């Protein structure tokens with residue numbers, strides 16, 4: 649089967665899928681209200697990755713990215729892909745779409761924090777051109793895991 653993976657703005661129909669992916673992807677998932685609040689947050693935007701047998705009319709959400717904009721910085725709050733859809737380019741599609749949208753809105757830098765133990769995400773971001781620019785000790789409650797701060801200039805080629 650030929651598959652298409654592409655990014656699209658979040659619709660209300662995507663909420664339950666986002667909640668399911670969130671719980672499948674994080675040890676301390678955001679609860680429903682936090683996700684609802686994030687989707688309504690000003691100075692923020694979100695995309696879902698959709699995958700479908702061609703044609704794309706039957707596409708379903710398989711991943712999402714949450715972004716906030718602060719002055720000229722794009723902050724990646726979360727990115728996650730449904731486990732069975734990983735390693736097929738969904739996160740790459742989400743990140744590229746989000747970077748393009750953030751640049752359109754005036755962002756010149758992308759920033760994120762990631763758990764120092766999250767090797768998959770760290771490798772994903774490194775392959776996407778992000779560099780570690782600092783650490784934040786005791787960042788993630790309750791155990792106080794360290795966060796790596798990663799960044800990328802959006803003035804460069806994606």
Ligand SMILES: CC(C)(COP(=O)(O)OP(=O)(O)OC[C@H]1O[C@@H](n2cnc3c(N)ncnc32)[C@H](O)[C@@H]1OP(=O)(O)O)[C@@H](O)C(=O)NCCC(=O)NCCS
Nearest residue numbers: 673726727728729734735736737738739740768769771772
């Ligand atoms: C990190 C995550 C979003 C990657 O999603 P994905 O859809 O599998 O990633 P992609 O298929 O788009 O991969 C893009 C690139 O990253 C690399 N990559 C992705 N996962 C990787 C892993 N586990 N180890 C090494 N490289 C990896 C891919 O090889 C690819 O590089 P390439 O283009 O050079 O081949 C996914 O593993 C996930 O949802 N993890 C749980 C949630 C999480 O930790 N989010 C990040 C913190 S907010």
